[in-house]
Amino acid sequence: MSRLRQVLLALPLPFVLIGLWQVGVTQQWELPLDIRMANVPTPLAVLNRLRDFAFGGVIDDAFSGTFATHLWASASRVLTGFTWAALLAVPTGVAMGRSRLVSSAVEPTISLLRPVPVTAWVPLVLIVIGLGSRATVVLVFLACVYPILLNTIAGVKAVPPRLMEAADMLGTKPVARLWRVVLPAALPSILTGMRVALGFGWVIVVVGETVGVTTGFGSVIIEAQQTSKTDLIVAGMAFIGLAGFATDKAMTGLIRVALRDRPLL
Amino acid sequence: MGAPHSETVVSTRVSEPSCATTALSAVYLDGVGKSYGALEALRSVSLSISRGEFVCIVGASGCGKSTLLRMIAGFEEPTTGTLMVDGQVVSGPGPDRGVVFQDYGLFPWLTVAGNIAYGPRRRGIGRAEVKAVVERFCGVVGLAAFADKYPHELSGGMQQRVAIARVLANGSGVLLMDEPFGALDALTRSSMQAELHQLWGELNSTILFVTHSVEEAVYLADRVVVMTGGPRHDTPGHIGATVAIDLKHPRDPTSAAFNARKRELLAAIEAEPTVASTPG
Ligand SMILES: Nc1ncnc2c1ncn2[C@@H]1O[C@H](COP(=O)(O)OP(=O)(O)OP(=O)(O)O)[C@@H](O)[C@H]1O
Ligand SMILES: [Mg+2]
Numbered sequence: 001m002s003r004l005r006q007v008l009l010a011l012p013l014p015f016v017l018i019g020l021w022q023v024g025v026t027q028q029w030e031l032p033l034d035i036r037m038a039n040v041p042t043p044l045a046v047l048n049r050l051r052d053f054a055f056g057g058v059i060d061d062a063f064s065g066t067f068a069t070h071l072w073a074s075a076s077r078v079l080t081g082f083t084w085a086a087l088l089a090v091p092t093g094v095a096m097g098r099s100r101l102v103s104s105a106v107e108p109t110i111s112l113l114r115p116v117p118v119t120a121w122v123p124l125v126l127i128v129i130g131l132g133s134r135a136t137v138v139l140v141f142l143a144c145v146y147p148i149l150l151n152t153i154a155g156v157k158a159v160p161p162r163l164m165e166a167a168d169m170l171g172t173k174p175v176a177r178l179w180r181v182v183l184p185a186a187l188p189s190i191l192t193g194m195r196v197a198l199g200f201g202w203v204i205v206v207v208g209e210t211v212g213v214t215t216g217f218g219s220v221i222i223e224a225q226q227t228s229k230t231d232l233i234v235a236g237m238a239f240i241g242l243a244g245f246a247t248d249k250a251m252t253g254l255i256r257v258a259l260r261d262r263p264l265l
Numbered sequence: 266m267g268a269p270h271s272e273t274v275v276s277t278r279v280s281e282p283s284c285a286t287t288a289l290s291a292v293y294l295d296g297v298g299k300s301y302g303a304l305e306a307l308r309s310v311s312l313s314i315s316r317g318e319f320v321c322i323v324g325a326s327g328c329g330k331s332t333l334l335r336m337i338a339g340f341e342e343p344t345t346g347t348l349m350v351d352g353q354v355v356s357g358p359g360p361d362r363g364v365v366f367q368d369y370g371l372f373p374w375l376t377v378a379g380n381i382a383y384g385p386r387r388r389g390i391g392r393a394e395v396k397a398v399v400e401r402f403c404g405v406v407g408l409a410a411f412a413d414k415y416p417h418e419l420s421g422g423m424q425q426r427v428a429i430a431r432v433l434a435n436g437s438g439v440l441l442m443d444e445p446f447g448a449l450d451a452l453t454r455s456s457m458q459a460e461l462h463q464l465w466g467e468l469n470s471t472i473l474f475v476t477h478s479v480e481e482a483v484y485l486a487d488r489v490v491v492m493t494g495g496p497r498h499d500t501p502g503h504i505g506a507t508v509a510i511d512l513k514h515p516r517d518p519t520s521a522a523f524n525a526r527k528r529e530l531l532a533a534i535e536a537e538p539t540v541a542s543t544p545g
Contacts, residue, residue, distance in 0.1 A: 165340055166370040170384040170435055171360035184374045259374075260415075 081140025093152025131212025155189025297346035324492030329502030363432025384435030
């Protein structure tokens with residue numbers, strides 16, 4: 001019953017917005033901040049483009065039916081950068097969370113580097129690595145590394161000393177504490193960091209793809225801009241949003257399976 | 266308060282462990298002291314616990330009960346004195362001494378069965394045998410139906426049973442319990458006391474049990490160690506008296522004899538803290 005109520009409450013707003021959008025475009029509204037609705041594609045044009053981009057057969061240009069190619073290009077860049085980030089950040093975070101010495105040696109450097117936004121890295125990365133897929137992967141890596149690192153450190157530091165004592169008195173060897181207690185206890189926090197990182201990864205991959213590559217959603221919307229295909233821009237935006245949403249859902253599903261119904265520490 | 270001494274004949278004495286008791290003792294402390302920086306928490310604690318004995322420790326907050334237990338467990342090192350378990354000097358925690366914490370300390374990512382199996386698995390015991398041990402001790406603490414539940418799905422009393430089953434399944438000969446029933450309601454608490462006492466009889470383990478409840482101590486113990494002192498009394502914590510409880514089991518908390526022991530114990534607790542003797 002309340003579920004139905006929720007749906008009924010949520011439904012009108014999108015329809016109102018799409019209606020206003022349609023009317024605004026056909027009436028060529030001039031909105032504040034120089035927003036000229038005449039330059040916006042109609043909802044129907046976007047819908048056609050979405051269908052054509054996904055399956056082809058409607059518009060028949062270079063982008064028809066190329067959705068899967070671009071999705072694969074963007075997703076593989078996100079996952080590659082994310083994987084490298086996780087491989088570096090998890091062990092580093094565990095070491096920093098466990099050892100005062102390692103933390104003192106590494107933490108100040110990280111605090112200095114972290115305020116530099118990933119977008120500020122773009123020009124340097126493009127020159128050092130050159131145009132191409134690699135540069136985008138590196139930018140995704142930079143975006144993913146901090147959330148995973150910080151959440152891993154926090155999770156490891158928050159392991160209750162009581163659980164260490166319990167493990168010790170039950171006969172856990174000191175070296176085995178790491179995977180018997182520290183990692184299981186910190187896992188929820190580490191996975192949360194990974195989830196945040198994946199979100200950042202999808203943001204940055206679009207930025208990275210706007211230069212020097214011909215595949216990926218970022219390159220699609222930039223090329224669409226250069227050829228004034230506004231319907232394609234909006235369609236690309238929609239697919240980027242969907243891809244990020246789907247990745248996040250997959251990640252939360254994975255977290256649920258990994259943690260089963262245990263409480264978050 | 267200066268309670269008048271009751272007419273009971275049970276002796277109140279400070280135990281004087283001699284070298285002869287060392288080999289026989291499950292737990293042996295001689296002149297044990299503990300300082301945290303400038304704070305001297307414990308001084309000159311000497312105590313000898315025989316195998317199979319059930320000893321309760323009572324005393325005001327801050328007199329060092331937990332500190333004493335944690336040193337025997339091996340979580341902390343004594344600053345002075347000798348501390349032995351089964352004739353071996355304690356050098357860190359080990360599965361020969363099972364600890365039951367007041368806050369349970371269960372692994373939240375393991376089920377009841379997983380928590381109980383944890384110790385046996387670390388000892389490299391075969392799968393089938395671990396399964397048998399888990400089944401046995403789930404049954405012993407009455408949680409057979411909850412083996413696949415996670416700790417957060419259980420009540421406090423049930424979690425404490427898991428914590429007890431976990432150390433029993435690990436074959437610990439010495440059980441160290443720090444106010445294990447402190448967080449339980451009165452009803453659960455008294456049934457847990459009866460169960461623990463029965464288990465102790467069956468498994469023949471040595472138990473050192475810290476409690477704030479005089480009644481609990483008289484109900485469970487062969488011997489009650491009364492600790493006094495602590496920072497609030499400007500003297501380090503130490504053993505004030507030892508009271509033997511020579512009542513037959515099962516004990517009836519409403520009986521005259523039971524209450525006589527309670528009065529005696531209360532008098533020992535409320536006595537002015539003696540000044541801890543200097544280590545020597
Ligand atoms: N890690 C520590 N660092 C500094 N002081 C400590 C530490 N642990 C205990 N103490 C001090 O040692 C004294 C004894 O503490 P302990 O916890 O053993 O008391 P207790 O008898 O168990 O009290 P309670 O009945 O409240 O549990 C206290 O004064 C306490 O402040
Ligand atoms: Mg205590």
